[in-house]
Amino acid sequence: MKRFNHEGHTAHQFDVELNDVKHKVMNMGGLVESMVHNGLEALMNMDAELGKQVSDDDRRANQFELDIDEDCTRILARRQPAASDLRLVLTIIKTISDLERIGDEAEKLGRISVKLANEVDVPTYYKELRHLGDHVKTMLRESLDAFTRMDVEAAFSTAAKDEAIDQEYATFSRLLISHMMENPRHVSHALDMSWCARSLERIADHSCNICEYVIYLVEGKDIRHANLDDMRKKLL
Amino acid sequence: MNDSSTEADTEKLVSMNIDQDIPHEQTVEEIVASLGDTVGQTRVDNPKMSCTDVNVFYADKQAIFGVDLDIADNEVISMIGPSGCGKSTLLRCLNRMNDTIPICKVTGDLTLDGENIYGKNTDPVLLRARVGMVFQKPNPFPKSIYENVAYGPRLHGLSRNKADLDDIVVTSLKKAGIYNEVKDRLDQPGTGLSGGQQQRLCIARTIACSPEVILMDEPCSALDPIATAKIEELIDELRENYSIAIVTHSMQQAARVSQRTAYFHLGKLVEVGGTDDIFTNPKHELTENYITGRFG
Amino acid sequence: MNDQRNTTEIVQASIKRRYAKEKRFRLYGLIAIISSLAFLAMLITTITIRGLPAFTQNFIQLDITLDQKTLGLGDEPDISALRKANYNGTIKNSLLAEFPDVTKRKDKKLLYKLVSKGGQYDLQKKVMADPELIGESMTVWLPVGDDVHTYLKGDVDITLPEKKRRFKDIQVGWIDSLQENGQIAKRFNKTFFESGDSREPELAGIRGALFGSMLTLVVTLALSFPVAVAAALYLEEFAPKNRWTDLIEVNINNLAAVPSIVFGLLGLAVFINFFHLPRSAPLVGGLVLSLMTLPTIIISSRAALKSVPPSIRDAALGLGASNLQVVFHHVLPLAMPGILTGTIIGMAQALGETAPLLMIGMVAFIVDVPTAITDPATVLPVQIFQWADLPEKGFVEKTSAAIMVLLAFLIVMNALAVYLRKKFERKW
Numbered sequence: 032m033k034r035f036n037h038e039g040h041t042a043h044q045f046d047v048e049l050n051d052v053k054h055k056v057m058n059m060g061g062l063v064e065s066m067v068h069n070g071l072e073a074l075m076n077m078d079a080e081l082g083k084q085v086s087d088d089d090r091r092a093n094q095f096e097l098d099i100d101e102d103c104t105r106i107l108a109r110r111q112p113a114a115s116d117l118r119l120v121l122t123i124i125k126t127i128s129d130l131e132r133i134g135d136e137a138e139k140l141g142r143i144s145v146k147l148a149n150e151v152d153v154p155t156y157y158k159e160l161r162h163l164g165d166h167v168k169t170m171l172r173e174s175l176d177a178f179t180r181m182d183v184e185a186a187f188s189t190a191a192k193d194e195a196i197d198q199e200y201a202t203f204s205r206l207l208i209s210h211m212m213e214n215p216r217h218v219s220h221a222l223d224m225s226w227c228a229r230s231l232e233r234i235a236d237h238s239c240n241i242c243e244y245v246i247y248l249v250e251g252k253d254i255r256h257a258n259l260d261d262m263r264k265k266l267l
Numbered sequence: 268m269n270d271s272s273t274e275a276d277t278e279k280l281v282s283m284n285i286d287q288d289i290p291h292e293q294t295v296e297e298i299v300a301s302l303g304d305t306v307g308q309t310r311v312d313n314p315k316m317s318c319t320d321v322n323v324f325y326a327d328k329q330a331i332f333g334v335d336l337d338i339a340d341n342e343v344i345s346m347i348g349p350s351g352c353g354k355s356t357l358l359r360c361l362n363r364m365n366d367t368i369p370i371c372k373v374t375g376d377l378t379l380d381g382e383n384i385y386g387k388n389t390d391p392v393l394l395r396a397r398v399g400m401v402f403q404k405p406n407p408f409p410k411s412i413y414e415n416v417a418y419g420p421r422l423h424g425l426s427r428n429k430a431d432l433d434d435i436v437v438t439s440l441k442k443a444g445i446y447n448e449v450k451d452r453l454d455q456p457g458t459g460l461s462g463g464q465q466q467r468l469c470i471a472r473t474i475a476c477s478p479e480v481i482l483m484d485e486p487c488s489a490l491d492p493i494a495t496a497k498i499e500e501l502i503d504e505l506r507e508n509y510s511i512a513i514v515t516h517s518m519q520q521a522a523r524v525s526q527r528t529a530y531f532h533l534g535k536l537v538e539v540g541g542t543d544d545i546f547t548n549p550k551h552e553l554t555e556n557y558i559t560g561r562f563g
Numbered sequence: 564m565n566d567q568r569n570t571t572e573i574v575q576a577s578i579k580r581r582y583a584k585e586k587r588f589r590l591y592g593l594i595a596i597i598s599s600l601a602f603l604a605m606l607i608t609t610i611t612i613r614g615l616p617a618f619t620q621n622f623i624q625l626d627i628t629l630d631q632k633t634l635g636l637g638d639e640p641d642i643s644a645l646r647k648a649n650y651n652g653t654i655k656n657s658l659l660a661e662f663p664d665v666t667k668r669k670d671k672k673l674l675y676k677l678v679s680k681g682g683q684y685d686l687q688k689k690v691m692a693d694p695e696l697i698g699e700s701m702t703v704w705l706p707v708g709d710d711v712h713t714y715l716k717g718d719v720d721i722t723l724p725e726k727k728r729r730f731k732d733i734q735v736g737w738i739d740s741l742q743e744n745g746q747i748a749k750r751f752n753k754t755f756f757e758s759g760d761s762r763e764p765e766l767a768g769i770r771g772a773l774f775g776s777m778l779t780l781v782v783t784l785a786l787s788f789p790v791a792v793a794a795a796l797y798l799e800e801f802a803p804k805n806r807w808t809d810l811i812e813v814n815i816n817n818l819a820a821v822p823s824i825v826f827g828l829l830g831l832a833v834f835i836n837f838f839h840l841p842r843s844a845p846l847v848g849g850l851v852l853s854l855m856t857l858p859t860i861i862i863s864s865r866a867a868l869k870s871v872p873p874s875i876r877d878a879a880l881g882l883g884a885s886n887l888q889v890v891f892h893h894v895l896p897l898a899m900p901g902i903l904t905g906t907i908i909g910m911a912q913a914l915g916e917t918a919p920l921l922m923i924g925m926v927a928f929i930v931d932v933p934t935a936i937t938d939p940a941t942v943l944p945v946q947i948f949q950w951a952d953l954p955e956k957g958f959v960e961k962t963s964a965a966i967m968v969l970l971a972f973l974i975v976m977n978a979l980a981v982y983l984r985k986k987f988e989r990k991w
Contacts, residue, residue: 113559250548362881399881406875470892473882518779
């Protein structure tokens with residue numbers, strides 16, 4: 032397996048700049064992770080306060096995206112990175128746009144939780160969502176870990192989890208449909224739940240993307256839209 | 268298992284080479300031996316020139332170690348690497364400019380269109396007419412612009428009469444993209460032009476001999492960015508008719524002008540491949556380190 | 564911050580000293596230049612003051628009757644009779660006619676000395692050009708004698724008692740009366756440039772030595788330039804670098820430092836005693852001086868060849884020029900200014916050389932102006948050396964005049980060199 036290291040440049044300042052932007056990405060990842068966690072908690076506990084906080088956090092996440100984008104532009108213009116450095120900068124640019132979307136999805140969770148908190152007579156079946164949410168949270172954390180450690184092995188195994196989550200989403204969707212047929216009064220709630228599940232599924236997709244970027248970063252091979260298993264056999 | 272152990276060794280050796288504070292210093296031969304085989308495709312389908320197991324010695328010191336490399340028809344191949352890596356030496360072997368150094372010895376096969384250029388039947392003078400060279404410093408002769416370009420054709424008797432020669436001069440200057448700038452002052456000294464113009468004049472002078480291959484030894488190292496851009500544009504146009512090998516210290520330049528890139532280290536060809544691959548995803552760690560500016 | 568202030572203080576403390584040092588050094592340089600210029604000016608002034616009178620000559624106007632009796636000619640004189648005729652007699656007669664009251668034998672002798680011995684040759688020339696003049700009377704200007712010239716120049720101290728000087732009171736009286744009558748005139752001294760050496764200072768000229776120098780230099784240049792350039796080219800461009808070429812290089816450098824008289828001995832032994840070439844000839848002089856200047860030209864040519872930028876060689880080689888073409892199309896033309904400078908320095912050295920020429924007999928007294936490289940000849944510095952040795956007062960100014968001619972020759976040569984340099988010089 033390839034060792035990945037973005038330090039040791041003759042121009043030491045370049046190391047500092049790359050480290051700096053990488054740390055910012057990690058901070059942004061942490062923020063987004065907590066947003067997802069809080070959004071889910073707010074939903075589960077009908078906590079409007081927490082839901083509102085997620086919305087506020089989303090603004091911070093957006094600011095992070097702008098900052099990091101600017102940093103990357105500056106590095107591209109001034110350092111003209113090549114090879115692994117170039118891939119690192121590209122990966123960061125793509126990763127933050129995925130992180131920002133994850134933030135948006137988390138914000139949706141928060142918004143719906145605020146809406147639900149103000150209503151009465153909320154059915155309890157939405158608790159089923161927690162299962163899906165936990166899986167998505169795990170996947171997001173693992174993909175961020177893979178990015179931090181530049182760990183291809185972990186990226187592959189994390190990316191592979193996307194399929195299981197898709198299935199879980201499908202199961203939950205079927206559950207919602209049956210609920211709606213049983214209880215037409217709850218259609219409006221069920222649709223909200225469907226949105227939430229949809230958001231969580233999107234978060235998993237974005238996490239999967241991040242894993243793919245990590246693999247591209249380390250191996251120099253773009254594995255998007257390819258068969259994961261084949262690629263894995265080829266690379267590892 | 269076996270693979271990973273040798274790679275780890277390489278890594279260790281290389282890091283020892285970089286960190287000078289290790290007391291035991293390795294000989295060049297030991298380091299070269301540890302570099303392993305050249306990574307990437309050294310051969311092409313349509314080779315114009317080809318080197319096989321080329322070694323170059325300056326007296327007892329070996330400067331090039333067993334290089335295999337093809338230069339394809341109508342391609343620009345760039346040779347990069349840290350100072351003293353042998354890229355210029357190899358370039359000068361390709362038109363036997365090293366013949367002028369008495370202590371320089373070349374072994375191995377170097378061919379032009381399948382013909383050994385160090386063979387008994389090959390005349391270096393004829394070879395240099397077929398394989399032209401552009402040098403690091405613009406070096407026009409202290410003569411008029413016209414005379415500069417006309418010198419080669421006159422030397423080899425390429426023109427039958429004055430009109431013929433005029434034609435060659437004008438065509439060459441046009442091909443080198445400098446005709447419009449100098450057409451009114453062909454009789455003025457070539458040394459009076461700006462650096463970039465001088466270098467394009469030197470390229471015109473080389474083209475005037477109608478070579479098949481053009482070797483360029485850091486042609487832009489003495490030029491400003493605008494002049495460099497003009498030369499690079501010119502190199503791209505020349506590719507249609509010539510094979511071009513260019514040695515450069517500017518990796519960005521190699522990335523911009525060439526189709527293939529060869530990375531040399533301590534006289535060894537470490538990696539060769541498409542420029543796109545080399546600059547986004549080099550295979551060898553040394554190439555990676557060099558391209559990303561980690562040493563050299 | 565603190566450190567910075569310290570640095571400033573330290574620098575300021577020493578800065579005055581540093582500037583003073585620089586000023587002092589400039590002053591030394593200026594003094595050196597001024598003193599050398601002063602010496603040069605002194606040299607040139609003394610030489611000019613001493614030598615200038617040699618470029619003018621005083622003439623006496625005399626009415627001369629070319630009667631057949633005095634000339635000792637028959638009715639139908641042939642050429643040889645005309646040549647041998649007693650022109651001196653007519654001059655003496657005319658002088659006696661001018662000063663009829665001179666009767667004493669001793670005074671007559673002094674009177675005759677007013678006119679130079681060269682006067683008779685002037686008359687001879689006139690008569691031989693036109694024999695019809697015989698029997699006629701005419702007014703001619705004749706050159707004054709050596710002593711008169713010295714007197715007219717003001718070099719005779721008439722306050723001295725008469726016995727202590729060559730120029731007597733009676734002669735002073737004659738000259739004064741002639742001057743009153745306007746019979747003495749100062750003219751440009753053509754003789755100095757038109758004749759060869761002579762025992763009489765007023766007749767001695769520089770032409771023989773000048774031509775001797777030119778011929779010698781032509782031989783030297785023709786031999787040393789091609790040989791030296793070829794040697795330098797071979798050593799610099801073609802010869803392998805090994806122990807033999809190193810040895811040759813060391814020897815060439817040593818040869819440049821060999822005293823020139825040694826070359827004279829060599830010339831005597833080889834060219835004259837062995838090859839039996841004519842003695843005192845510019846040919847042998849040129850050969851000897853070539854040997855002497857060869858190392859100088861070779862060394863400067865090699866330096867000039869070395870200084871041609873290698874990029875020009877690369878360019879020509881890269882276009883497919885052969886070694887010889889590279890050298891003759893590019894390297895040699897670019898090195899030419901340097902080679903020419905070296906050559907001119909060598910030639911100037913050869914022009915001023917005396918010692919080796921003494922050994923091969925170019926020091927002989929030669930009256931005729933040489934016309935070929937095998938004619939006996941002398942050269943300017945040897946001529947100066949000879950004249951400086953002669954006792955007559957008139958030769959003092961001749962010596963200085965000859966030095967002026969030598970310097971003028973040198974300046975012309977250098978001017979030519981500068982012109983050639985400018986013509987060949989190209990920038991790269």
